[in-house]
Amino acid sequence: MTTATTSPDVGLETTNAVYKRPSWFRRRFNVIATLTVLLVVLFGYVIGPMIATVRRSLSTDPIDTIGVSFHAWGDFFLSNAQRDAIAGSISLAILSVIAAGLLGTGVAVLLTRWEFPGRGFCQVLALLPIALPPLMGVWAFKLLFGVGGRIPFALHEWLGVAAKDLWLQGLAGVLIVHAMTMYPYFFLTVSAALMSADVSLEEASYSMGASRARTWLRVILPMLTPAVVAGALITFMSSMASYTAPLLFQYTNVMTQQIVIAKSDGDMRLASIIATTLAVISIVFLAVIRSYEQRNIYRTQSKGGGRARSTVTSPLARAVITLIAIPLTLVLILPIIMILVLSVTAKGGWLATILPTQYTLEWYAQMFSGSEFWRPVMNSLLMSLLAVGGAIVLGAGAAYIMSRLKFRGKVALDIAIMLPWALPGTVVAINLITAFSDPSPFAAGRVLVGTFAIVPLAYFVRFNPLVFRSSFASWSQLDPNLEDAARSLGATWWYTFRKVVLPLVSRGIMAGALLAFVDGVGEFVASVVLYTPQWVPLSIEINNQNYQGNIGTGAVYGMIQVALVLGVLIVTRRMGTRELAVAVPAT
Amino acid sequence: MDTRTMRSSVLRGAVAVALSSLVLSGCAADSKPAAGATTPAAGATTGAGAAAQSLTIYTGRDKDEVASVVSQFEAKFPQYKGKVQTIIAGAQDNLDRMRAEKSNPQAGFLWGGTQQQLVQAASEGLLTSYVAKYADKIPAASKDPGNQWFAEMQLPEVIIYNNKLLSAAAAPKDWSDLIKPEWKDKIVIRDVSPSGTMRTIYSAMVYQSFVKDNKPDAGYAFLKALDANTVAYAATPEDMYTQLDQGTGVVSVWDLQDVLIGQLKNHHPWGFVMPTSGAPVLLDGVAVVKNKNQDQAAKDFMDFLMEPTMQAKLAKDYYQVPAMEIDAAAKPDWLTKLTINEMKIDWKVLGAHQTEWMTYWIDNIKGKGGK
Numbered sequence: 001m002t003t004a005t006t007s008p009d010v011g012l013e014t015t016n017a018v019y020k021r022p023s024w025f026r027r028r029f030n031v032i033a034t035l036t037v038l039l040v041v042l043f044g045y046v047i048g049p050m051i052a053t054v055r056r057s058l059s060t061d062p063i064d065t066i067g068v069s070f071h072a073w074g075d076f077f078l079s080n081a082q083r084d085a086i087a088g089s090i091s092l093a094i095l096s097v098i099a100a101g102l103l104g105t106g107v108a109v110l111l112t113r114w115e116f117p118g119r120g121f122c123q124v125l126a127l128l129p130i131a132l133p134p135l136m137g138v139w140a141f142k143l144l145f146g147v148g149g150r151i152p153f154a155l156h157e158w159l160g161v162a163a164k165d166l167w168l169q170g171l172a173g174v175l176i177v178h179a180m181t182m183y184p185y186f187f188l189t190v191s192a193a194l195m196s197a198d199v200s201l202e203e204a205s206y207s208m209g210a211s212r213a214r215t216w217l218r219v220i221l222p223m224l225t226p227a228v229v230a231g232a233l234i235t236f237m238s239s240m241a242s243y244t245a246p247l248l249f250q251y252t253n254v255m256t257q258q259i260v261i262a263k264s265d266g267d268m269r270l271a272s273i274i275a276t277t278l279a280v281i282s283i284v285f286l287a288v289i290r291s292y293e294q295r296n297i298y299r300t301q302s303k304g305g306g307r308a309r310s311t312v313t314s315p316l317a318r319a320v321i322t323l324i325a326i327p328l329t330l331v332l333i334l335p336i337i338m339i340l341v342l343s344v345t346a347k348g349g350w351l352a353t354i355l356p357t358q359y360t361l362e363w364y365a366q367m368f369s370g371s372e373f374w375r376p377v378m379n380s381l382l383m384s385l386l387a388v389g390g391a392i393v394l395g396a397g398a399a400y401i402m403s404r405l406k407f408r409g410k411v412a413l414d415i416a417i418m419l420p421w422a423l424p425g426t427v428v429a430i431n432l433i434t435a436f437s438d439p440s441p442f443a444a445g446r447v448l449v450g451t452f453a454i455v456p457l458a459y460f461v462r463f464n465p466l467v468f469r470s471s472f473a474s475w476s477q478l479d480p481n482l483e484d485a486a487r488s489l490g491a492t493w494w495y496t497f498r499k500v501v502l503p504l505v506s507r508g509i510m511a512g513a514l515l516a517f518v519d520g521v522g523e524f525v526a527s528v529v530l531y532t533p534q535w536v537p538l539s540i541e542i543n544n545q546n547y548q549g550n551i552g553t554g555a556v557y558g559m560i561q562v563a564l565v566l567g568v569l570i571v572t573r574r575m576g577t578r579e580l581a582v583a584v585p586a587t
Numbered sequence: 588m589d590t591r592t593m594r595s596s597v598l599r600g601a602v603a604v605a606l607s608s609l610v611l612s613g614c615a616a617d618s619k620p621a622a623g624a625t626t627p628a629a630g631a632t633t634g635a636g637a638a639a640q641s642l643t644i645y646t647g648r649d650k651d652e653v654a655s656v657v658s659q660f661e662a663k664f665p666q667y668k669g670k671v672q673t674i675i676a677g678a679q680d681n682l683d684r685m686r687a688e689k690s691n692p693q694a695g696f697l698w699g700g701t702q703q704q705l706v707q708a709a710s711e712g713l714l715t716s717y718v719a720k721y722a723d724k725i726p727a728a729s730k731d732p733g734n735q736w737f738a739e740m741q742l743p744e745v746i747i748y749n750n751k752l753l754s755a756a757a758a759p760k761d762w763s764d765l766i767k768p769e770w771k772d773k774i775v776i777r778d779v780s781p782s783g784t785m786r787t788i789y790s791a792m793v794y795q796s797f798v799k800d801n802k803p804d805a806g807y808a809f810l811k812a813l814d815a816n817t818v819a820y821a822a823t824p825e826d827m828y829t830q831l832d833q834g835t836g837v838v839s840v841w842d843l844q845d846v847l848i849g850q851l852k853n854h855h856p857w858g859f860v861m862p863t864s865g866a867p868v869l870l871d872g873v874a875v876v877k878n879k880n881q882d883q884a885a886k887d888f889m890d891f892l893m894e895p896t897m898q899a900k901l902a903k904d905y906y907q908v909p910a911m912e913i914d915a916a917a918k919p920d921w922l923t924k925l926t927i928n929e930m931k932i933d934w935k936v937l938g939a940h941q942t943e944w945m946t947y948w949i950d951n952i953k954g955k956g957g958k
Contacts, residue, residue, distance in 0.1 A: 063686070063711060081950050142826070147819040148835035164772065169819070248822040250778060252949070261780050261949070263683060265942050266707055348854060351833050433687035450693035528680065529687075533643065533672040544675060546825055548650050549853050 031405065038398050042416050044442030045461050049431030050279065050419065056434070057272035076273050081258070085274075088253035090281065092174060092246075093239035097232045099179035104186025104231060105224070107328065112191040116322045122329040123191075127569050128562070130184035130515070132335055135524045136542055136558035138244045139551075140335035140342070141177045146249060150338075154354045173249030178239055180332060185238075186231035193227035226293070233289045234421075240282050241424040243525050256424045275427040282422030283415055290411060336562055343555035363552035376541035377560060383452075383537065384520030387459035388467070388513045394460075395467030396509045403475035421465040425525030428462055432530065452535050458526040463516035467509065474508025514568045522561055639666035642884035644673045645681040645876075646698035649848065652905045653698075660891050667884060678704055678783055685713050685876060695881025696888050701783045702738070702870040703938055709735040715877040720890040724911040729870055736874035737893060738910035740901075742842040743866040743927050744788045749837045750858035759838060761863040762792065766812035774813070775836025777827040778820040780949055784842050784869070789948060790941045791867035794932060803944055810948060814956025828855060842869065847906035847921070865930030870910060 060067035076082050111123050129137075144151050145168040152166035168176055201223070205215040243256045252261070255278045262270040330337075341356065349358030366373050398417055402410065420428055436448035436457075448454045478501065486496040524539035531540050538557060545554040646653055653673050661668045674681070678700045685694060685708065692713075700708065708714050709731060716734040729738035746765070748758040759765055765774060779785040792813075793806030818836045821827035824845065831839055832855060843866075849855040873892065875885045891897065898909040899917035908922065915923070 081946075142822075143829075147821075148830050148833045164818070167819070248826070250820050250822060252778075252780070252953075263679070265946075268686070348832070430687070437688055437691045447691045449688055449691060528676070529684070531674075532693075533674050544650065547675075547823075549825060549828070549849075551825075 031401065034397055034401055038394065038401070038413075040442075041394055042413075044440075045432075045435075045457065046420055047416060048442070049428075049435040050423075052434040053272045053427070053431050054276050057269060057276050059269050062267045062269045072269050073273060076270065076277075082274070084253055085255050085258045086277065086281075088251075089240055089255045089278070092171065092178075092242075092251075092254055093236045095171075095175055096178035096182060096239040097235045099175055100182040100235050101186050101228060101232060103179050104183035105190050105228065107183065107332070108187045108190035108194060110321070110325050110328070111187075112194045114321050116318055116325060118322070118326060122325055124566075124569055125329050125333050126187060127184055128333055128336060128565060129181050130188075130518075130565075132181055133339070133522045133539070133542070133558045133561040134244055135522075135539055135546075136339055136554060136561070137181065137335055138177055138248050139546070139554075140338040140558075141180070141245075142173070142248045143342070144334060144338050145176055146173055150354060153352075157354060169249060170251045171253075174242070174245045174251045177245040177249070178235075178242065180335070182235045182238055183332075185234045186228065189227035189231045190224055193224050198223075229289060229293060233286065236285055237282050237422045240278060240285075241422065241427075243424055243426060256426070259424070259426060271430070275423070275430070278427070279419065279423055283419065286415055286418055286422065287411070290414065339555050339558040339562065342551055343559050345552060345555075347549075347552065360552070363550075363556045366553060366556065376536050376538045376557070379535050380521045380538035383456040383535070384459060384517050384523075386456040387463060387520050388517045390456075390460040391464040391467040391516055392509060392513050395464045395512070396471040396505075399468050399471035399475050403472055403478075404480065417468050418465045420461045425458075425462060425523070426529065429458055429526040429529035432458055432461070432526075449530075450532055452532060454530050455527060455532075455535065455537065458530055459516075459520040459523055462523065462526060463519050466516045466519070467512040470512025470515075471505065471509045474505040477508075478504050511572055514572055518565050518568050521564060639670065640695075640881050640884040641670035642667060642672070642695045642881050642888060643693055644671065644696045644698050644888070645684065645694040646673055646675055647678045647681065648675070648699050649905055650675055652901065655904075656892060656897070656901075659897075660888060663891065664887055667887070670884070671888075679781070682708060686711065689713060692876055692878035692880075694876045695878050695885035697736075697874045697876055698892070699739075699871055699873070700736075701787065702872065702934060703787070703941070704783065705731070705736040705872050705874060706938070708874065709733065713877060714874045715882065717875045717886050717889060719893045721893055721895060721911065724895065724913075725893075726910070729910045730872075736872045737889075738870040738872040739893065739898075740844070740871050740907040740910050741927070742784070742844055742869040742871050743861070743908065743929070744784065744791070744840060744869065745843050745846065745866055746860040746862055747831070747839050747841050747846050747857050748860070749831050749834060749856055751856040752834050752837045753858075755858055755860075758858065758860055760860060762809075763864070765838070765840075766809060766816060770816045770838060772816065772818040773836055774817045774838045775827055775830045776813075776817050776820050776839060777824055777841065778822055779953070780945060782824075785840075786941060786945050787869050787937075788840055788867060790937050790944050791930060791932060793940075793944045794937045795930075797940065798933070798936070803940070803947070806944070807947065807952065811952050811956045814952055814954065817956070820953070832856060843908070844906050851906070861926065861928050862930075863928070865928050867932055868927060868929045872910075 056065045057073070058068050058070065059065045060069040060071075062072075107126055111119060111126060132140075143149060147167045147169060148163075149167060152161075152163040155161050155166055156163035201219055202215060205219045210218070241256065242254075246252070246254045246257050247260075251257070255274050259271045259274045259278075262268075262274060343363055344359050344361065345356040346358035346360040346362075349360070350356040395417075398413075402414065423431075432454060433449055436443055436454065439445050439447055443453070448457065482500055482504070483496055486500045487493070491499070522539055523537070524543065527537045527540055528543065531537055536544075538561065542554040542557045545551070545557070644653070644657070653675060657671050657673060661671060674684075674694070676684075681694075681697065682700065682704050685692070685697070688694070689712075697705075697708070697714070705714075714735040716731075718734050719737055722730065722734070722737060725737055729741075730736065746759055746762075759767075759770065764770070777785050779789050789810060792809055793803045796805035796809070797803050799805075819830060821830055824841075827839060827841070828849060830836055843859065846857060846859045850857045850859075873889065875882065875889055878885070893911070895911065895913045896917065898907070898911060899913045899919075901907045902909055902913070902922050903919035906921065908925070908927070
C-alpha cells in the first residue's frame, strides 16, 4: 500500500506488473508492514501497560513493585468482600444485558416494524442516550430516580406512597441506568437486522401455514440472534467496566468500586489484582462470544433490498402504537430533559417541590461571558479529534487485515484490539501512567505523563475498539471480488481504493469514528486521572463545577454535549440509517 | 500572552498532525498521531523553565480561594507570573497522581491533604523537607518531625442539620444522640470508604471505645446503630449537601470549614453543633513535593502561603481555622467566637487501626444496621 501511495513513478515504470496483478512480494510486504505497525501500537499502548499492571499485582510490597509473590492473590481469593465483588460485577453485567436487551429489542421492533406519525423523530431521540454525558447523565438519573429523587417525590405527592420505598438505590438504581444508557447497543443492531431482514423467509413461513406468533418465534427472532449477541457483548463489557453509576447509586459490591477502595487504602497491589481479574473475566466472555459466533452462522441466501415496513392500516392499532411509542421515547430521554431543567434552575431553587420554583438564565449567560467558558469544549473537541484520527488509521487498518486475511493468532489479535473496551477507564489510565511516567520508546523517548498527549492517547486506546468493530463490519460486507474486478479492468491499487473501496466502507468507518468522537468528548473516568491544567477536558470542567456547587453551569455544559451528540446523530442519519447501525459491533 | 501563542502553535501543530494522519489513512502505516502531537507541547514545557521555575500546585481547596492566593503570589513574585498552574481535585486523587508520577513528578506543591495522607506520602518518599519561614508558629504536634509537611488548618468535625426543617434546640447535641430512635431515617451520611473526612470521623467513634478497653466492639455497636438511623449514604459531598437541603435527611456530620462556606457563602440552610463530648479535629496540611524542577518556586509559595497575615486572611475569607498561632487582633469575628471542643485522640493509635476498622465497617456494618 505504502509504495502505491507515495511513489507513483515506480508504479509507472513497472506498469505491466502493477496492472496485471500485484506481485506476491508487494502484497506480502504491505501485510507484514501493516501487521508490524499494528503489533507495535498494540504492544506499546495496550498490552505493555496491561503487563505492567499484572506485574505490579505480583509485587511483595503493596505500593512499590518489587519481588514476586502470589501471596496477595491468595488473600484476594480468600476475601469474602472480594469474592462478593466478583460475583456482584458478573451478575450486574448479566442483569444489565437482560434489561438492556429487552428494552433495546423492544424499542427497535416498535420503531422499525411499523410506520406511525413521528416515527423518524422518535428514532433520533431514542438514540440520544447512547452518548448521554457520562457524569452529568448519571447525576440526572440519580436526581430523578435515586434517594430524594423527583419521581419518587412526585409519586409521594400525588399518590401518597412513601417516597422512601420508591428510591432506587444500589443494584436497582445501577440497573436502571445501565438499561437506559446501554439499550441503544441493542436498538442499533436489532433495528439494522430488522431492516435488512429477508422478507421472503417471513412470507414463506406464512404461506406454509405458520401462525403469526410461530413466525415471530421461529423465524424473525432467531434471525436477530447475531444482532442481539453483538449488543450483548458490548453491554456486558461496558457493565463490567461501569464506574460512575455504581458510585453514585452506592453499589459498592462491584470490582470497579473495590479498585477505588483499595486505592484509598493505599494498596496499589490490590488495585492491580482487581484490575487484572476484571480484564481476565471480560476477555473470557469475549472469547466465548467469538467462538459462539464462529460456530453459528445466520446468513440469508437472497440478495437485494430489505423488508418493506408494514404499514398499520387500522386507525386503532395505529393509535395504540403511537400511544406506546411516543411516551416510551419520552421516558428514554427523561435524563436529558432533567439536565435541561437543571440548566435553567436557580441555585437553591429546587428543594421540596416536584418542579423547580425559581428559574434563571444566568447559567446560559455564561456562554457569552468570553472565550474562557468555551475552552474546555474546544479542548475536548481537539483531543477527541486527534484520538479518532488515530483510531481511523489503526482501527480501520486492523479491521482490513482481520477481514481479508487468515492467519494464526487472529483471535488473540482480536482480543488484544478489543481489550481496552473491557477495561474500566481508571485501569486504562493507571496502565498508561505506569507505562509512560518514564521516557518510553513508544513516546519517542519522552515522558508522556503530565503532557497534552496523554489524554488523546487514552481516548485513542479506549475508543479504538469502537472504530475497529464498525470498520470490521464494513470490510466484511465488502466483497473482495469488487476489488479484483476493478484491478482486472486496469485500475491501480490506489485508484481502486479511492473509487471502489473507500466509498463502500467509509460510511461504516465514519459511523464508528463519530461515536468514538462523541464518547471522547464526554470521557471522564480516565481524563480525571490524566488531565493537565492547561488542557482541561469538558467532563472535568463539569465535575469541577458540580464540586463547587454550580450544578447549573455543569448542566449547561451537559446540554452543549447533548447538542453535539444530536448534531452527530443527524449527520450520521443523513448518511443512511443502515450505516449508523454498523457503528456498533455488528459482526 | 506567552501561553496563548504557545497554545495556538501547539494547536496548529496538532491539527497538522491530525490532518496528515487523516490523509495518510489510506495506507494503514504510521499511526501514532497522539504521540506525534506531543512534540510541540513537550518542547514548550521545557522551554518555559529557562528563566524562573514554573510551579504546578495540586490542591483540594476551594476554586476561588486557589485563584485568589495564586494571583496574589504572582503579584508578589512577578518572576512566576503566568507560570503557576493548579489542579483542583480530591486529596486522594492528588495523592494517587503523585504516586503515579513518582519517577517524573509533575507537581511542585501539595496544598491540602489529611494528616494520614501526608504521613503516607512522606513515608513513600514523595515529599521533600523544607523548614518554612514561619514554621515555628506551628505547634510541634501539627507538623512532621522531619519537616516534610506542615498543617495549614484544623478541621473540626461537627454535627450539621438543616435549619429550615429543624430548630437549633431540637438538633442532636452529641454523637451519642445520633443513635437515638428519634433520628431513625433522618440522618444522611457522605459514603465513608472513599472519604478521608468520613473515615476519620468513623474511626474516631471506634477509637473512643478502643481507648477504654482495647477492643473496638462498643464502637462497632455504635456505628451499627448509626447505620440503622442512616437513611442514605451519599456518593459525593455535593450529593450529601443536596440530600440535606431537600430534606431526604435532616442531620449529617461534616467538617466545619465546608459547613461554614456552605452556610455563609453558598446560602445552604445549615446550622452546626459542636458535639458536647468533643469533635475530632483533623489536620489539613501542605507540603513541598520532591521535584527538583520546581523546588524553589514551591518553597517560595510555601513561605507566601504559610505567612500569618495570609493565614488570617484565609481565615476571614474562607473560614479556615489556622493551625498556626495568629494575632488575636487579626482573627475574624467568627473565629474569635468559635470554641473548639477537641476530642482527645492519639492519632498514631487511630492511624494504625483505621484500615482494619474501616474494612470491618464496609464488610459487616454498612447497610446491615437495620437488620
